[in-house]
Amino acid sequence: MTPARGDHEARRTEVSEAVWRVLSTRGFEGLTLRAVAAEMGATTGLLTHYFPSKKALVAHALDVLDRRSLARPRRLAPADGGPPPPEGLARLRAALLDVLPLDAPGRAGNRIWVGSWDVALADPELSEAHAARYARARGLLTECVETARRLGELPAGPPAAEVAAAAQAFVLGLVVQALFAPAEFPARRQTELLDAYLAQLTAGAGAGGRAGGVAGEGAGAGASSA
Amino acid sequence: MTPARGDHEARRTEVSEAVWRVLSTRGFEGLTLRAVAAEMGATTGLLTHYFPSKKALVAHALDVLDRRSLARPRRLAPADGGPPPPEGLARLRAALLDVLPLDAPGRAGNRIWVGSWDVALADPELSEAHAARYARARGLLTECVETARRLGELPAGPPAAEVAAAAQAFVLGLVVQALFAPAEFPARRQTELLDAYLAQLTAGAGAGGRAGGVAGEGAGAGASSA
The missing domain is CATH 1.10.357.10 (Tetracycline Repressor, domain 2)
Structure with missing residues:
Protein backbone atom coordinates (compact mmCIF):
# COMPACT_ATOMS: atom_id res chain seq x y z
CA MET A 1 0.00 0.00 0.00
CA THR A 2 1.48 3.36 -1.02
CA PRO A 3 1.54 6.13 1.55
CA ALA A 4 -0.93 8.09 -0.57
CA ARG A 5 -3.40 5.22 -0.51
CA GLY A 6 -2.84 4.77 3.23
CA ASP A 7 -3.63 8.44 3.75
CA HIS A 8 -6.77 8.07 1.72
CA GLU A 9 -7.91 5.05 3.73
CA ALA A 10 -7.09 6.77 7.02
CA ARG A 11 -9.06 9.82 5.95
CA ARG A 12 -12.05 7.71 4.94
CA THR A 13 -12.00 6.05 8.36
CA GLU A 14 -11.85 9.46 9.97
CA VAL A 15 -14.81 10.61 7.87
CA SER A 16 -16.75 7.45 8.75
CA GLU A 17 -16.27 8.06 12.45
CA ALA A 18 -17.37 11.68 12.10
CA VAL A 19 -20.46 10.56 10.15
CA TRP A 20 -21.27 8.06 12.89
CA ARG A 21 -20.98 10.70 15.62
CA VAL A 22 -23.19 13.16 13.73
CA LEU A 23 -25.82 10.47 13.08
CA SER A 24 -25.82 9.27 16.69
CA THR A 25 -26.71 12.68 17.99
CA ARG A 26 -28.45 14.50 15.15
CA GLY A 27 -29.75 11.77 12.90
CA PHE A 28 -29.98 11.87 9.12
CA GLU A 29 -31.81 15.15 9.32
CA GLY A 30 -28.69 16.67 10.87
CA LEU A 31 -26.26 14.87 8.57
CA THR A 32 -24.85 17.61 6.39
CA LEU A 33 -21.48 18.01 4.75
CA ARG A 34 -21.00 21.03 6.99
CA ALA A 35 -21.78 19.10 10.19
CA VAL A 36 -19.42 16.26 9.31
CA ALA A 37 -16.67 18.70 8.34
CA ALA A 38 -17.09 20.56 11.64
CA GLU A 39 -16.98 17.25 13.53
CA MET A 40 -13.66 16.47 11.84
CA GLY A 41 -12.28 19.98 12.16
CA ALA A 42 -11.98 20.02 8.36
CA THR A 43 -13.38 22.21 5.62
CA THR A 44 -16.53 21.40 3.68
CA GLY A 45 -14.37 21.59 0.56
CA LEU A 46 -12.19 18.73 1.72
CA LEU A 47 -15.27 16.64 2.48
CA THR A 48 -16.87 17.20 -0.92
CA HIS A 49 -13.71 15.60 -2.34
CA TYR A 50 -14.94 12.35 -0.77
CA PHE A 51 -18.67 12.90 -0.96
CA PRO A 52 -19.95 15.18 -3.73
CA SER A 53 -23.52 15.20 -2.37
CA LYS A 54 -25.68 14.58 0.63
CA LYS A 55 -26.97 11.42 -1.03
CA ALA A 56 -23.42 10.05 -1.33
CA LEU A 57 -22.94 10.86 2.35
CA VAL A 58 -26.15 9.05 3.29
CA ALA A 59 -25.20 5.99 1.22
CA HIS A 60 -21.83 5.96 2.96
CA ALA A 61 -23.52 6.30 6.35
CA LEU A 62 -25.65 3.22 5.63
CA ASP A 63 -22.52 1.30 4.61
CA VAL A 64 -20.87 2.30 7.88
CA LEU A 65 -23.95 1.11 9.73
CA ASP A 66 -23.89 -2.22 7.92
CA ARG A 67 -20.22 -2.76 8.71
CA ARG A 68 -20.63 -1.76 12.35
CA SER A 69 -23.63 -4.04 12.72
CA LEU A 70 -21.66 -6.97 11.35
CA ALA A 71 -18.67 -6.14 13.54
CA ARG A 72 -20.44 -6.15 16.90
CA PRO A 73 -20.77 -9.51 18.62
CA MET B 1 -63.14 37.47 11.63
CA THR B 2 -61.39 40.40 9.96
CA PRO B 3 -60.20 39.97 6.40
CA ALA B 4 -56.61 40.18 7.56
CA ARG B 5 -57.13 37.33 9.95
CA GLY B 6 -58.93 35.36 7.28
CA ASP B 7 -55.98 35.86 4.96
CA HIS B 8 -53.64 34.70 7.65
CA GLU B 9 -55.68 31.54 8.28
CA ALA B 10 -55.99 30.83 4.56
CA ARG B 11 -52.26 31.24 4.16
CA ARG B 12 -51.55 28.91 7.07
CA THR B 13 -53.78 26.28 5.49
CA GLU B 14 -51.95 26.72 2.22
CA VAL B 15 -48.64 26.33 4.02
CA SER B 16 -49.89 23.21 5.82
CA GLU B 17 -50.89 21.59 2.56
CA ALA B 18 -47.52 22.40 1.02
CA VAL B 19 -45.77 20.95 4.07
CA TRP B 20 -47.86 17.79 3.74
CA ARG B 21 -47.00 17.40 0.06
CA VAL B 22 -43.27 17.89 0.69
CA LEU B 23 -43.31 15.39 3.57
CA SER B 24 -45.25 12.78 1.59
CA THR B 25 -42.64 12.67 -1.13
CA ARG B 26 -39.40 13.82 0.44
CA GLY B 27 -39.81 13.18 4.14
CA PHE B 28 -38.46 15.29 6.97
CA GLU B 29 -35.02 15.14 5.45
CA GLY B 30 -36.39 17.01 2.45
CA LEU B 31 -38.53 19.40 4.48
CA THR B 32 -36.82 22.77 4.06
CA LEU B 33 -38.18 26.27 4.01
CA ARG B 34 -37.02 26.44 0.41
CA ALA B 35 -38.85 23.24 -0.59
CA VAL B 36 -42.10 24.36 1.03
CA ALA B 37 -41.82 27.82 -0.54
CA ALA B 38 -41.23 26.27 -3.97
CA GLU B 39 -44.22 23.97 -3.47
CA MET B 40 -46.36 27.04 -2.76
CA GLY B 41 -44.85 29.14 -5.48
CA ALA B 42 -43.88 31.63 -2.78
CA THR B 43 -40.60 33.09 -1.60
CA THR B 44 -38.59 31.70 1.29
CA GLY B 45 -38.90 35.16 2.84
CA LEU B 46 -42.66 34.91 3.01
CA LEU B 47 -42.43 31.49 4.62
CA THR B 48 -39.99 32.59 7.31
CA HIS B 49 -42.67 35.07 8.34
CA TYR B 50 -44.69 32.02 9.49
CA PHE B 51 -41.87 29.69 10.45
CA PRO B 52 -38.61 31.27 11.55
CA SER B 53 -36.73 27.97 11.59
CA LYS B 54 -36.71 24.40 10.39
CA LYS B 55 -37.62 23.28 13.90
CA ALA B 56 -40.75 25.44 13.83
CA LEU B 57 -41.61 23.93 10.48
CA VAL B 58 -41.15 20.39 11.84
CA ALA B 59 -43.28 21.13 14.90
CA HIS B 60 -45.99 22.48 12.58
CA ALA B 61 -45.70 19.39 10.36
CA LEU B 62 -46.32 17.14 13.38
CA ASP B 63 -49.35 19.25 14.31
CA VAL B 64 -50.69 18.85 10.78
CA LEU B 65 -50.13 15.11 11.03
CA ASP B 66 -51.99 14.95 14.34
CA ARG B 67 -54.95 16.87 12.94
CA ARG B 68 -55.08 14.82 9.76
CA SER B 69 -54.91 11.59 11.75
CA LEU B 70 -57.80 12.69 13.90
CA ALA B 71 -59.78 13.82 10.86
CA ARG B 72 -59.71 10.59 8.90
CA PRO B 73 -62.40 8.06 9.72
Whole structure:
Protein backbone atom coordinates (compact mmCIF):
# COMPACT_ATOMS: atom_id res chain seq x y z
CA MET A 1 0.00 0.00 0.00
CA THR A 2 1.48 3.36 -1.02
CA PRO A 3 1.54 6.13 1.55
CA ALA A 4 -0.93 8.09 -0.57
CA ARG A 5 -3.40 5.22 -0.51
CA GLY A 6 -2.84 4.77 3.23
CA ASP A 7 -3.63 8.44 3.75
CA HIS A 8 -6.77 8.07 1.72
CA GLU A 9 -7.91 5.05 3.73
CA ALA A 10 -7.09 6.77 7.02
CA ARG A 11 -9.06 9.82 5.95
CA ARG A 12 -12.05 7.71 4.94
CA THR A 13 -12.00 6.05 8.36
CA GLU A 14 -11.85 9.46 9.97
CA VAL A 15 -14.81 10.61 7.87
CA SER A 16 -16.75 7.45 8.75
CA GLU A 17 -16.27 8.06 12.45
CA ALA A 18 -17.37 11.68 12.10
CA VAL A 19 -20.46 10.56 10.15
CA TRP A 20 -21.27 8.06 12.89
CA ARG A 21 -20.98 10.70 15.62
CA VAL A 22 -23.19 13.16 13.73
CA LEU A 23 -25.82 10.47 13.08
CA SER A 24 -25.82 9.27 16.69
CA THR A 25 -26.71 12.68 17.99
CA ARG A 26 -28.45 14.50 15.15
CA GLY A 27 -29.75 11.77 12.90
CA PHE A 28 -29.98 11.87 9.12
CA GLU A 29 -31.81 15.15 9.32
CA GLY A 30 -28.69 16.67 10.87
CA LEU A 31 -26.26 14.87 8.57
CA THR A 32 -24.85 17.61 6.39
CA LEU A 33 -21.48 18.01 4.75
CA ARG A 34 -21.00 21.03 6.99
CA ALA A 35 -21.78 19.10 10.19
CA VAL A 36 -19.42 16.26 9.31
CA ALA A 37 -16.67 18.70 8.34
CA ALA A 38 -17.09 20.56 11.64
CA GLU A 39 -16.98 17.25 13.53
CA MET A 40 -13.66 16.47 11.84
CA GLY A 41 -12.28 19.98 12.16
CA ALA A 42 -11.98 20.02 8.36
CA THR A 43 -13.38 22.21 5.62
CA THR A 44 -16.53 21.40 3.68
CA GLY A 45 -14.37 21.59 0.56
CA LEU A 46 -12.19 18.73 1.72
CA LEU A 47 -15.27 16.64 2.48
CA THR A 48 -16.87 17.20 -0.92
CA HIS A 49 -13.71 15.60 -2.34
CA TYR A 50 -14.94 12.35 -0.77
CA PHE A 51 -18.67 12.90 -0.96
CA PRO A 52 -19.95 15.18 -3.73
CA SER A 53 -23.52 15.20 -2.37
CA LYS A 54 -25.68 14.58 0.63
CA LYS A 55 -26.97 11.42 -1.03
CA ALA A 56 -23.42 10.05 -1.33
CA LEU A 57 -22.94 10.86 2.35
CA VAL A 58 -26.15 9.05 3.29
CA ALA A 59 -25.20 5.99 1.22
CA HIS A 60 -21.83 5.96 2.96
CA ALA A 61 -23.52 6.30 6.35
CA LEU A 62 -25.65 3.22 5.63
CA ASP A 63 -22.52 1.30 4.61
CA VAL A 64 -20.87 2.30 7.88
CA LEU A 65 -23.95 1.11 9.73
CA ASP A 66 -23.89 -2.22 7.92
CA ARG A 67 -20.22 -2.76 8.71
CA ARG A 68 -20.63 -1.76 12.35
CA SER A 69 -23.63 -4.04 12.72
CA LEU A 70 -21.66 -6.97 11.35
CA ALA A 71 -18.67 -6.14 13.54
CA ARG A 72 -20.44 -6.15 16.90
CA PRO A 73 -20.77 -9.51 18.62
CA ARG A 74 -24.01 -11.14 17.60
CA ARG A 75 -25.74 -14.16 18.91
CA LEU A 76 -26.48 -15.52 15.49
CA ALA A 77 -22.86 -15.43 14.34
CA PRO A 78 -20.64 -14.75 17.34
CA ALA A 79 -17.57 -12.70 16.45
CA ASP A 80 -15.46 -14.62 18.98
CA GLY A 81 -15.69 -17.75 16.87
CA GLY A 82 -17.91 -19.44 19.43
CA PRO A 83 -20.44 -21.93 18.22
CA PRO A 84 -23.52 -20.47 16.54
CA PRO A 85 -26.80 -21.30 18.26
CA PRO A 86 -28.47 -24.56 17.26
CA GLU A 87 -31.18 -24.60 14.66
CA GLY A 88 -34.87 -24.06 15.15
CA LEU A 89 -36.38 -22.08 18.00
CA ALA A 90 -33.09 -21.16 19.66
CA ARG A 91 -31.82 -19.79 16.36
CA LEU A 92 -35.05 -17.87 15.85
CA ARG A 93 -34.66 -16.33 19.29
CA ALA A 94 -31.00 -15.46 18.65
CA ALA A 95 -31.86 -13.78 15.36
CA LEU A 96 -34.61 -11.71 16.97
CA LEU A 97 -32.49 -10.75 19.99
CA ASP A 98 -29.78 -9.57 17.60
CA VAL A 99 -32.16 -6.92 16.30
CA LEU A 100 -33.04 -5.38 19.67
CA PRO A 101 -31.24 -2.41 21.29
CA LEU A 102 -30.09 -4.38 24.33
CA ASP A 103 -26.79 -2.54 24.86
CA ALA A 104 -25.12 0.76 23.95
CA PRO A 105 -23.85 -0.31 20.50
CA GLY A 106 -27.24 -1.86 19.79
CA ARG A 107 -28.96 1.38 20.77
CA ALA A 108 -26.64 3.53 18.64
CA GLY A 109 -26.99 1.27 15.63
CA ASN A 110 -30.76 1.07 15.95
CA ARG A 111 -31.11 4.80 16.47
CA ILE A 112 -29.28 5.36 13.21
CA TRP A 113 -31.10 2.57 11.44
CA VAL A 114 -34.53 3.85 12.47
CA GLY A 115 -33.38 7.34 11.51
CA SER A 116 -32.54 6.10 8.04
CA TRP A 117 -36.18 5.18 7.33
CA ASP A 118 -37.16 8.78 6.59
CA VAL A 119 -34.40 9.20 4.02
CA ALA A 120 -34.90 5.71 2.60
CA LEU A 121 -38.66 6.14 2.11
CA ALA A 122 -37.99 9.27 0.06
CA ASP A 123 -35.56 7.51 -2.29
CA PRO A 124 -36.70 4.56 -4.45
CA GLU A 125 -33.20 3.06 -4.59
CA LEU A 126 -32.60 3.20 -0.85
CA SER A 127 -36.16 2.09 -0.19
CA GLU A 128 -35.66 -0.99 -2.35
CA ALA A 129 -32.39 -1.79 -0.59
CA HIS A 130 -34.13 -1.56 2.79
CA ALA A 131 -37.01 -3.73 1.60
CA ALA A 132 -34.56 -6.33 0.24
CA ARG A 133 -32.73 -6.36 3.55
CA TYR A 134 -35.96 -7.02 5.47
CA ALA A 135 -37.01 -9.68 2.96
CA ARG A 136 -33.67 -11.47 3.45
CA ALA A 137 -34.10 -11.32 7.22
CA ARG A 138 -37.63 -12.75 6.88
CA GLY A 139 -36.19 -15.55 4.75
CA LEU A 140 -33.81 -16.46 7.54
CA LEU A 141 -36.59 -16.32 10.13
CA THR A 142 -38.81 -18.47 7.91
CA GLU A 143 -36.12 -21.16 7.79
CA CYS A 144 -35.88 -21.07 11.59
CA VAL A 145 -39.65 -21.52 11.89
CA GLU A 146 -39.64 -24.44 9.45
CA THR A 147 -36.82 -26.16 11.31
CA ALA A 148 -38.48 -25.51 14.68
CA ARG A 149 -41.61 -27.19 13.34
CA ARG A 150 -39.66 -30.21 12.13
CA LEU A 151 -38.11 -30.42 15.59
CA GLY A 152 -41.54 -30.25 17.20
CA GLU A 153 -40.66 -26.97 18.94
CA LEU A 154 -43.39 -25.02 17.15
CA PRO A 155 -46.87 -26.30 16.32
CA ALA A 156 -48.17 -26.52 12.79
CA GLY A 157 -50.27 -23.49 11.87
CA PRO A 158 -50.16 -20.58 9.44
CA PRO A 159 -47.46 -20.57 6.72
CA ALA A 160 -43.95 -20.24 8.17
CA ALA A 161 -43.45 -17.03 6.16
CA GLU A 162 -46.38 -15.46 8.00
CA VAL A 163 -45.00 -16.45 11.39
CA ALA A 164 -41.66 -14.96 10.31
CA ALA A 165 -43.24 -11.70 9.10
CA ALA A 166 -45.15 -11.37 12.37
CA ALA A 167 -42.02 -11.98 14.45
CA GLN A 168 -40.11 -9.40 12.42
CA ALA A 169 -42.90 -6.89 12.92
CA PHE A 170 -42.80 -7.53 16.64
CA VAL A 171 -39.07 -6.87 17.07
CA LEU A 172 -39.05 -3.85 14.73
CA GLY A 173 -41.79 -2.22 16.76
CA LEU A 174 -40.07 -3.11 20.00
CA VAL A 175 -36.94 -1.36 18.72
CA VAL A 176 -38.95 1.83 18.15
CA GLN A 177 -40.57 1.69 21.59
CA ALA A 178 -37.22 1.08 23.29
CA LEU A 179 -35.56 3.97 21.46
CA PHE A 180 -38.24 6.45 22.50
CA ALA A 181 -38.61 5.17 26.07
CA PRO A 182 -35.31 3.53 27.03
CA ALA A 183 -36.09 3.76 30.76
CA GLU A 184 -39.40 1.96 30.26
CA PHE A 185 -37.89 -0.67 27.97
CA PRO A 186 -34.59 -1.78 29.49
CA ALA A 187 -32.87 -4.84 28.03
CA ARG A 188 -34.53 -7.14 30.56
CA ARG A 189 -38.06 -6.06 29.64
CA GLN A 190 -37.32 -6.30 25.91
CA THR A 191 -36.06 -9.84 26.44
CA GLU A 192 -39.07 -10.76 28.55
CA LEU A 193 -41.46 -9.38 25.95
CA LEU A 194 -39.69 -11.35 23.23
CA ASP A 195 -39.76 -14.52 25.32
CA ALA A 196 -43.47 -14.08 26.05
CA TYR A 197 -43.99 -13.65 22.31
CA LEU A 198 -42.08 -16.86 21.56
CA ALA A 199 -43.94 -18.67 24.33
CA GLN A 200 -47.22 -17.78 22.57
CA LEU A 201 -45.85 -19.31 19.39
CA THR A 202 -44.77 -22.50 21.10
CA ALA A 203 -48.09 -22.98 22.89
CA GLY A 204 -49.51 -26.21 21.58
CA ALA A 205 -46.20 -27.71 20.43
CA GLY A 206 -45.44 -31.35 21.29
CA ALA A 207 -43.82 -30.78 24.65
CA GLY A 208 -46.32 -28.09 25.63
CA GLY A 209 -43.95 -25.33 24.61
CA ARG A 210 -40.24 -25.84 24.80
CA ALA A 211 -39.42 -22.11 24.76
CA GLY A 212 -39.13 -22.21 28.55
CA GLY A 213 -35.93 -24.19 28.26
CA VAL A 214 -34.54 -22.00 25.53
CA ALA A 215 -35.63 -18.62 26.66
CA GLY A 216 -34.82 -18.70 30.34
CA GLU A 217 -36.36 -15.89 32.39
CA GLY A 218 -39.74 -14.68 31.36
CA ALA A 219 -40.52 -17.59 29.10
CA GLY A 220 -43.69 -19.40 29.88
CA ALA A 221 -45.59 -16.19 30.46
CA GLY A 222 -48.38 -16.21 27.96
CA ALA A 223 -48.08 -19.92 27.33
CA SER A 224 -49.43 -20.84 30.73
CA SER A 225 -52.92 -20.89 29.31
CA ALA A 226 -52.15 -23.50 26.68
CA MET B 1 -63.14 37.47 11.63
CA THR B 2 -61.39 40.40 9.96
CA PRO B 3 -60.20 39.97 6.40
CA ALA B 4 -56.61 40.18 7.56
CA ARG B 5 -57.13 37.33 9.95
CA GLY B 6 -58.93 35.36 7.28
CA ASP B 7 -55.98 35.86 4.96
CA HIS B 8 -53.64 34.70 7.65
CA GLU B 9 -55.68 31.54 8.28
CA ALA B 10 -55.99 30.83 4.56
CA ARG B 11 -52.26 31.24 4.16
CA ARG B 12 -51.55 28.91 7.07
CA THR B 13 -53.78 26.28 5.49
CA GLU B 14 -51.95 26.72 2.22
CA VAL B 15 -48.64 26.33 4.02
CA SER B 16 -49.89 23.21 5.82
CA GLU B 17 -50.89 21.59 2.56
CA ALA B 18 -47.52 22.40 1.02
CA VAL B 19 -45.77 20.95 4.07
CA TRP B 20 -47.86 17.79 3.74
CA ARG B 21 -47.00 17.40 0.06
CA VAL B 22 -43.27 17.89 0.69
CA LEU B 23 -43.31 15.39 3.57
CA SER B 24 -45.25 12.78 1.59
CA THR B 25 -42.64 12.67 -1.13
CA ARG B 26 -39.40 13.82 0.44
CA GLY B 27 -39.81 13.18 4.14
CA PHE B 28 -38.46 15.29 6.97
CA GLU B 29 -35.02 15.14 5.45
CA GLY B 30 -36.39 17.01 2.45
CA LEU B 31 -38.53 19.40 4.48
CA THR B 32 -36.82 22.77 4.06
CA LEU B 33 -38.18 26.27 4.01
CA ARG B 34 -37.02 26.44 0.41
CA ALA B 35 -38.85 23.24 -0.59
CA VAL B 36 -42.10 24.36 1.03
CA ALA B 37 -41.82 27.82 -0.54
CA ALA B 38 -41.23 26.27 -3.97
CA GLU B 39 -44.22 23.97 -3.47
CA MET B 40 -46.36 27.04 -2.76
CA GLY B 41 -44.85 29.14 -5.48
CA ALA B 42 -43.88 31.63 -2.78
CA THR B 43 -40.60 33.09 -1.60
CA THR B 44 -38.59 31.70 1.29
CA GLY B 45 -38.90 35.16 2.84
CA LEU B 46 -42.66 34.91 3.01
CA LEU B 47 -42.43 31.49 4.62
CA THR B 48 -39.99 32.59 7.31
CA HIS B 49 -42.67 35.07 8.34
CA TYR B 50 -44.69 32.02 9.49
CA PHE B 51 -41.87 29.69 10.45
CA PRO B 52 -38.61 31.27 11.55
CA SER B 53 -36.73 27.97 11.59
CA LYS B 54 -36.71 24.40 10.39
CA LYS B 55 -37.62 23.28 13.90
CA ALA B 56 -40.75 25.44 13.83
CA LEU B 57 -41.61 23.93 10.48
CA VAL B 58 -41.15 20.39 11.84
CA ALA B 59 -43.28 21.13 14.90
CA HIS B 60 -45.99 22.48 12.58
CA ALA B 61 -45.70 19.39 10.36
CA LEU B 62 -46.32 17.14 13.38
CA ASP B 63 -49.35 19.25 14.31
CA VAL B 64 -50.69 18.85 10.78
CA LEU B 65 -50.13 15.11 11.03
CA ASP B 66 -51.99 14.95 14.34
CA ARG B 67 -54.95 16.87 12.94
CA ARG B 68 -55.08 14.82 9.76
CA SER B 69 -54.91 11.59 11.75
CA LEU B 70 -57.80 12.69 13.90
CA ALA B 71 -59.78 13.82 10.86
CA ARG B 72 -59.71 10.59 8.90
CA PRO B 73 -62.40 8.06 9.72
CA ARG B 74 -61.19 5.74 12.42
CA ARG B 75 -62.63 2.55 13.74
CA LEU B 76 -62.07 3.56 17.32
CA ALA B 77 -63.98 6.85 17.04
CA PRO B 78 -65.86 6.92 13.75
CA ALA B 79 -66.08 10.42 12.27
CA ASP B 80 -69.53 9.67 10.86
CA GLY B 81 -70.97 9.55 14.35
CA GLY B 82 -71.52 5.81 14.11
CA PRO B 83 -71.31 3.77 17.26
CA PRO B 84 -67.81 3.13 18.59
CA PRO B 85 -66.85 -0.53 18.78
CA PRO B 86 -67.79 -2.37 21.96
CA GLU B 87 -65.28 -2.76 24.75
CA GLY B 88 -62.73 -5.48 25.17
CA LEU B 89 -61.23 -7.46 22.34
CA ALA B 90 -63.19 -5.74 19.55
CA ARG B 91 -62.00 -2.38 20.82
CA LEU B 92 -58.42 -3.65 21.05
CA ARG B 93 -58.64 -4.82 17.44
CA ALA B 94 -60.14 -1.49 16.29
CA ALA B 95 -57.40 0.49 18.04
CA LEU B 96 -54.67 -1.64 16.44
CA LEU B 97 -56.26 -1.54 12.97
CA ASP B 98 -56.40 2.26 13.24
CA VAL B 99 -52.60 2.33 13.38
CA LEU B 100 -51.99 0.30 10.21
CA PRO B 101 -51.50 1.77 6.71
CA LEU B 102 -54.56 0.03 5.24
CA ASP B 103 -55.51 2.77 2.75
CA ALA B 104 -53.94 5.75 0.98
CA PRO B 105 -54.46 8.29 3.82
CA GLY B 106 -53.19 5.69 6.28
CA ARG B 107 -50.08 5.14 4.16
CA ALA B 108 -49.40 8.87 3.77
CA GLY B 109 -49.87 9.53 7.48
CA ASN B 110 -47.70 6.59 8.49
CA ARG B 111 -44.99 7.45 6.00
CA ILE B 112 -44.78 10.90 7.56
CA TRP B 113 -45.06 9.60 11.10
CA VAL B 114 -42.29 7.03 10.60
CA GLY B 115 -40.25 9.75 8.91
CA SER B 116 -40.61 11.93 12.00
CA TRP B 117 -38.75 9.42 14.15
CA ASP B 118 -35.33 10.52 12.87
CA VAL B 119 -36.01 14.16 13.70
CA ALA B 120 -37.73 13.31 16.98
CA LEU B 121 -34.90 11.10 18.24
CA ALA B 122 -32.49 13.99 17.72
CA ASP B 123 -34.57 16.43 19.77
CA PRO B 124 -35.28 15.76 23.47
CA GLU B 125 -38.52 17.75 23.41
CA LEU B 126 -39.94 16.02 20.34
CA SER B 127 -38.67 12.67 21.58
CA GLU B 128 -40.51 13.13 24.86
CA ALA B 129 -43.69 14.10 23.03
CA HIS B 130 -43.46 10.97 20.89
CA ALA B 131 -42.80 8.78 23.94
CA ALA B 132 -45.78 10.33 25.74
CA ARG B 133 -47.97 9.66 22.75
CA TYR B 134 -46.97 6.00 22.67
CA ALA B 135 -47.44 5.70 26.43
CA ARG B 136 -50.98 7.10 26.11
CA ALA B 137 -51.74 4.63 23.34
CA ARG B 138 -50.42 1.79 25.50
CA GLY B 139 -52.66 2.99 28.32
CA LEU B 140 -55.69 2.69 26.06
CA LEU B 141 -54.61 -0.77 24.87
CA THR B 142 -54.06 -1.85 28.48
CA GLU B 143 -57.64 -0.90 29.35
CA CYS B 144 -58.89 -2.94 26.38
CA VAL B 145 -56.90 -5.97 27.56
CA GLU B 146 -58.23 -5.63 31.10
CA THR B 147 -61.82 -5.38 29.88
CA ALA B 148 -61.33 -8.30 27.48
CA ARG B 149 -60.14 -10.38 30.41
CA ARG B 150 -63.14 -9.42 32.53
CA LEU B 151 -65.34 -10.45 29.60
CA GLY B 152 -63.53 -13.78 29.32
CA GLU B 153 -62.27 -12.92 25.81
CA LEU B 154 -58.62 -13.07 26.82
CA PRO B 155 -57.06 -15.54 29.24
CA ALA B 156 -55.31 -14.47 32.43
CA GLY B 157 -51.56 -14.24 31.94
CA PRO B 158 -48.83 -11.63 32.04
CA PRO B 159 -49.70 -8.10 33.24
CA ALA B 160 -52.13 -6.34 30.89
CA ALA B 161 -49.56 -3.57 30.35
CA GLU B 162 -47.14 -6.14 28.93
CA VAL B 163 -49.75 -7.53 26.56
CA ALA B 164 -50.48 -3.95 25.47
CA ALA B 165 -46.79 -3.12 24.95
CA ALA B 166 -46.34 -6.27 22.88
CA ALA B 167 -49.39 -5.52 20.74
CA GLN B 168 -48.15 -1.97 20.15
CA ALA B 169 -44.73 -3.29 19.15
CA PHE B 170 -46.40 -5.66 16.71
CA VAL B 171 -48.41 -3.01 14.87
CA LEU B 172 -45.58 -0.45 14.83
CA GLY B 173 -43.29 -2.99 13.18
CA LEU B 174 -46.00 -4.01 10.77
CA VAL B 175 -46.35 -0.36 9.73
CA VAL B 176 -42.64 -0.23 8.88
CA GLN B 177 -42.75 -3.47 6.89
CA ALA B 178 -45.83 -2.35 4.96
CA LEU B 179 -44.26 1.03 4.11
CA PHE B 180 -41.12 -0.53 2.68
CA ALA B 181 -42.88 -3.39 0.89
CA PRO B 182 -46.44 -2.25 0.12
CA ALA B 183 -46.90 -4.92 -2.56
CA GLU B 184 -45.93 -7.65 -0.12
CA PHE B 185 -48.06 -6.24 2.68
CA PRO B 186 -51.42 -5.21 1.21
CA ALA B 187 -54.24 -4.31 3.59
CA ARG B 188 -55.58 -7.85 3.55
CA ARG B 189 -52.29 -9.41 4.68
CA GLN B 190 -51.81 -6.77 7.38
CA THR B 191 -55.29 -7.54 8.69
CA GLU B 192 -54.67 -11.28 8.57
CA LEU B 193 -51.39 -10.91 10.42
CA LEU B 194 -53.08 -8.81 13.09
CA ASP B 195 -55.93 -11.31 13.42
CA ALA B 196 -53.47 -14.20 13.73
CA TYR B 197 -51.71 -12.20 16.44
CA LEU B 198 -54.98 -11.63 18.30
CA ALA B 199 -55.91 -15.29 17.87
CA GLN B 200 -52.69 -16.21 19.66
CA LEU B 201 -53.67 -13.95 22.53
CA THR B 202 -57.15 -15.42 22.80
CA ALA B 203 -55.92 -19.03 22.74
CA GLY B 204 -56.97 -20.50 26.05
CA ALA B 205 -59.75 -18.02 26.78
CA GLY B 206 -63.09 -19.34 28.04
CA ALA B 207 -64.72 -19.99 24.68
CA GLY B 208 -61.53 -21.32 23.15
CA GLY B 209 -60.76 -17.97 21.57
CA ARG B 210 -63.55 -15.62 20.64
CA ALA B 211 -61.43 -13.60 18.21
CA GLY B 212 -62.80 -15.68 15.35
CA GLY B 213 -66.12 -14.00 15.74
CA VAL B 214 -64.64 -10.55 16.04
CA ALA B 215 -61.89 -10.74 13.54
CA GLY B 216 -63.58 -12.40 10.61
CA GLU B 217 -61.25 -13.69 7.91
CA GLY B 218 -57.92 -15.00 8.97
CA ALA B 219 -58.80 -15.27 12.62
CA GLY B 220 -58.33 -18.67 14.07
CA ALA B 221 -55.02 -19.17 12.29
CA GLY B 222 -52.49 -19.72 15.02
CA ALA B 223 -55.14 -20.48 17.58
CA SER B 224 -55.98 -23.81 16.00
CA SER B 225 -53.41 -25.48 18.19
CA ALA B 226 -54.92 -24.30 21.47
